Amino acid sequence: MPKKVLQVIVVGGGIGGLCLAQGLRKAGIQVKVFERDHTVTARLDRYRLHINPAGTRALRACLPAAAWEQFLSAVGRPGGGFLFLDEQLHELLSIEDSLMYPTSDDPAQRAYPVERRALRDVLLSDLADVVQFGKRFERYELQPNGGVTAWFTDGSRADGDLLVAADGSASRVRAQLLPRAKPDDTGAVGFGAKLPLTAQTRAWLPPELLDGETMIMTRDPFFLFTSVFQTFSEPEGKNAYLLCAFVARDAACPPGIADMDGPSMQRAIADLASGWHPILRQLILTCDPASVAMFPFASLMPPSWPTGPVTLLGDAIHLMPPTGGIGANTAMRDAGLLTRQLVAVAGGQSDLADAINGYEVEMREYGAAAVRSALTTLRQGLNTNPVKLTGARAFFRVCRAIAPLRRVSFRDYWARHTRPRPWEESPSSAATTSTLGDR
Numbered sequence: 001m002p003k004k005v006l007q008v009i010v011v012g013g014g015i016g017g018l019c020l021a022q023g024l025r026k027a028g029i030q031v032k033v034f035e036r037d038h039t040v041t042a043r044l045d046r047y048r049l050h051i052n053p054a055g056t057r058a059l060r061a062c063l064p065a066a067a068w069e070q071f072l073s074a075v076g077r078p079g080g081g082f083l084f085l086d087e088q089l090h091e092l093l094s095i096e097d098s099l100m101y102p103t104s105d106d107p108a109q110r111a112y113p114v115e116r117r118a119l120r121d122v123l124l125s126d127l128a129d130v131v132q133f134g135k136r137f138e139r140y141e142l143q144p145n146g147g148v149t150a151w152f153t154d155g156s157r158a159d160g161d162l163l164v165a166a167d168g169s170a171s172r173v174r175a176q177l178l179p180r181a182k183p184d185d186t187g188a189v190g191f192g193a194k195l196p197l198t199a200q201t202r203a204w205l206p207p208e209l210l211d212g213e214t215m216i217m218t219r220d221p222f223f224l225f226t227s228v229f230q231t232f233s234e235p236e237g238k239n240a241y242l243l244c245a246f247v248a249r250d251a252a253c254p255p256g257i258a259d260m261d262g263p264s265m266q267r268a269i270a271d272l273a274s275g276w277h278p279i280l281r282q283l284i285l286t287c288d289p290a291s292v293a294m295f296p297f298a299s300l301m302p303p304s305w306p307t308g309p310v311t312l313l314g315d316a317i318h319l320m321p322p323t324g325g326i327g328a329n330t331a332m333r334d335a336g337l338l339t340r341q342l343v344a345v346a347g348g349q350s351d352l353a354d355a356i357n358g359y360e361v362e363m364r365e366y367g368a369a370a371v372r373s374a375l376t377t378l379r380q381g382l383n384t385n386p387v388k389l390t391g392a393r394a395f396f397r398v399c400r401a402i403a404p405l406r407r408v409s410f411r412d413y414w415a416r417h418t419r420p421r422p423w424e425e426s427p428s429s430a431a432t433t434s435t436l437g438d439r
Contacts, residue, residue: 004352006160007031009031011172012034012166013034014120014168016314018127020062020164027346029343032132032160034158036137048114050112051111051114051329053101053418054424067126070125074114074115076230082094082095082100092217136154140173148160148162150163162310163310164313166313171315177305183298186297189249189250190295191247192243193266193287193292195283195287197241201242201286210242216280217381223246226245246284300318300320305360318364324377326370330370
């Protein structure tokens with residue numbers, strides 16, 4: 001099969017789209033990214049992300065060496081494990097780092113916290129001639145030669161062999177390709193906020209909240225997740241903060257909360273948590289009001305469709321609530337896989353249609369598993385059934401007392417979505433027909 005010169009159009013300059021662009025650029029494949037934001041700084045990315053080993057592997061595969069080193073210098077300090085507390089700050093269970101993810105000497109097999117803004121800066125590095133801002137997608141047209149044309153609202157167009165929708169949950173490309181595939185409302189909403197970790201806040205925060213990740217399991221239709229962020233490169237304490245994510249059922253929130261300003265939203269959340277430990281309410285009220293924001297939670301299972309010159313990745317095709325922290329990682333895994341498939345086409349090892357079909361079949365499998373996992377975590381966190389809650393807390397306490405049971409019960413809880421798939425284990429950067437064809 002002869003080598004092929006490919007032109008790839010990417011709609012959307014978020015994490016998944018930029019990761020794909022980096023991978024294709026690294027492989028010498030022509031790519032253009034069209035982002036609706038007008039400037040690099042238009043997007044307000046406030047919070048940290050948890051990059052699990054699946055996301056880290058994709059970044060290492062797609063990024064050039066300099067950008068990979070830039071990523072490693074920007075990440076936060078990993079570690080601290082995962083702690084489950086009740087609403088009165090009584091410990092239910094503590095999970096050590098080594099149980100969450102297998103230890104590795106390879107930095108590309110580890111988990112890291114990183115600021116969204118910092119990650120986006122890494123993914124934008126050296127792409128000034130690739131990314132065009134202020135380009136809002138309007139429609140696409142399939143061409144008689146098998147190619148595709150993307151049209152934008154300013155009247156401009158882009159021609160290519162493949163159009164990749166990386167334009168998020170409200171994807172306009174998906175709306176045209178799959179008009180019946182619409183996100184489902186989960187009935188839940190999240191509120192994000194940041195508490196600067198200063199000498200003053202550290203003095204009253206419980207020590208268990210000052211390391212790693214913590215989930216406050218309650219008997220209410222809402223829960224709280226916290227995570228510490230501190231970079232390697234900065235002096236101890238500088239710019240460190242505690243990420244706070246308050247998740248609630250829609251019906252539990254007071255009317256009009258979406259229209260409230262930061263301080264009003266904080267007070268409303270603190271009122272919901274009136275029966276919690278006073279320190280948790282103080283935590284909510286002390287967060288930086290400018291950092292408080294509300295995020296509706298939706299989901300979308302990846303459907304099937306006939307393979308053609310238009311495909312999708314990330315939230316555009318497998319949308320999930322952030323519970324579990326696997327959405328961005330799955331988008332980067334998409335980018336890594338699609339890069340491999342297109343490298344094989346460019347190198348003459350695969351036909352374009354077969355390569356895209358192989359990507360879509362594989363992506364649907366792990367993408368659907370990720371959506372199911374995130375929804376399960378959300379339902380567990382919002383569970384108010386007294387029998388199930390009592391049973392879960394009792395089980396946690398038994399696991400806390402019996403280490404072998406804890407290891408058996410939780411050794412695959414986090415790692416199941418990060419374990420290398422067959423194509424990720426191959427040392428080659430290009431996919432082969434057999435890698436995905438046997439699945």
